[in-house]
Amino acid sequence: MGRLQGQVAVVTGAARGIGRETARALAEEGAHVAIVDLDATEQAADLAHELEAAQRQVLLIDADLSRVADCRRLIEEAVDHFGQIDVLVNNAGVGDYTPFLDITEDEFDTVIATNLKGTFFTCQAVVPHMRRRGHGKIINLGSEQMYSGYASLTHYTASKGAIASLTKSLAVALAPDIRVNTVAPGPTLTDAMRDGPENIPEVIDAIPLKRFATTSEVARTIVFLASPDGDPYTGQTLDPNMGTVMP
Numbered sequence: 111m112g113r114l115q116g117q118v119a120v121v122t123g124a125a126r127g128i129g130r131e132t133a134r135a136l137a138e139e140g141a142h143v144a145i146v147d148l149d150a151t152e153q154a155a156d157l158a159h160e161l162e163a164a165q166r167q168v169l170l171i172d173a174d175l176s177r178v179a180d181c182r183r184l185i186e187e188a189v190d191h192f193g194q195i196d197v198l199v200n201n202a203g204v205g206d207y208t209p210f211l212d213i214t215e216d217e218f219d220t221v222i223a224t225n226l227k228g229t230f231f232t233c234q235a236v237v238p239h240m241r242r243r244g245h246g247k248i249i250n251l252g253s254e255q256m257y258s259g260y261a262s263l264t265h266y267t268a269s270k271g272a273i274a275s276l277t278k279s280l281a282v283a284l285a286p287d288i289r290v291n292t293v294a295p296g297p298t299l300t301d302a303m304r305d306g307p308e309n310i311p312e313v314i315d316a317i318p319l320k321r322f323a324t325t326s327e328v329a330r331t332i333v334f335l336a337s338p339d340g341d342p343y344t345g346q347t348l349d350p351n352m353g354t355v356m357p
Contacts (some may be wrong), residue, residue: 112140113337118192120144122175122232123202124295125154126302131329132199133157139333141197143169145189146252148202167192173226175202176220179211185235194243197336200229200238200250200273201244205266218265225269226276233280233290240288247336248284250277252294254351270294274347281345289344291335296351297322318353 112137119136119324123129123149133143135158143161147154149172157170167193175182186197203225208217229250239245255263256270273292280290314321331350334340349355 112138113339115140117141117196118188118194119199119275119336120145120146120195120196121199121201122146125151125157126293127302128298128328129201130157131325132201132332133161135326135329136197136334137161137164137166137284138337140336142192144169144171145228146173146184146202148172177233178231180230181231182235185232185239189239191257195236195239195246198232199332200232200248201292202228203251204318205263207262209262210264213265221265222269226268226272229273230276237284237288240317246288247340248280248288248290249332249335250290250292252292254294254296254349254355256294257355257357278345285344289340291343292350293328293331293335294347294349295323295328296349296354298328299324315347321352323350323352332352
């Protein structure tokens with residue numbers, strides 16, 4: 111029997127990358143999963159079919175995390191469908207490589223609205239449901255770059271640094287029943303990373319463990335926090351970053 115048998119997890123940005131592997135890993139531990147993604151893509155539908163074939167209950171939700179109404183609606187849809195939410199993984203995020211002086215107001219607003227505002231209001235929407243049941247786990251996705259900075263991702267790193275601070279405040283505000291933690295991945299071998307400017311031998315050679323993390327390694331860190339093994343943790347940041355940053 112899995113560590114999350116019978117529990118319900120909501121994963122945002124679940125169609126690809128870390129979110130996709132997290133949904134799989136949660137399901138492998140026995141959880142039923144709400145897969146949240148923008149425009150309910152074919153990738154999200156394929157994942158839903160995969161998890162259903164493994165005898166998990168799955169709900170596919172189309173939501174734009176930059177819109178507060180969508181943040182609230184996705185939680186209500188999950189509760190209406192499953193009757194409960196035990197785990198919320200705020201994974202959805204955006205951020206393009208853009209020089210600081212070239213970032214427009216619209217680009218800045220999109221990144222902050224999706225990454226920070228979306229996380230904030232999805233947490234706000236789920237908390238009453240978790241409190242009624244007397245327990246819950248919230249895992250927010252940060253980034254190693256919130257420690258080190260990154261010249262062409264200034265809007266993105268600002269949003270991720272704010273998420274880490276938000277996690278600490280929520281951990282205090284929601285204790286003792288709801289635990290809130292951050293997972294801050296380092297360079298991870300997603301499709302975007304394969305095509306990005308960091309996937310070059312010079313960057314990989316500078317990583318202490320000499321490789322990027324896999325999406326499944328990051329997902330297992332998230333599952334650890336979601337499971338009973340993560341019960342002693344709240345307000346903490348776990349860093350599956352291959353040693354790139356040692357905070």
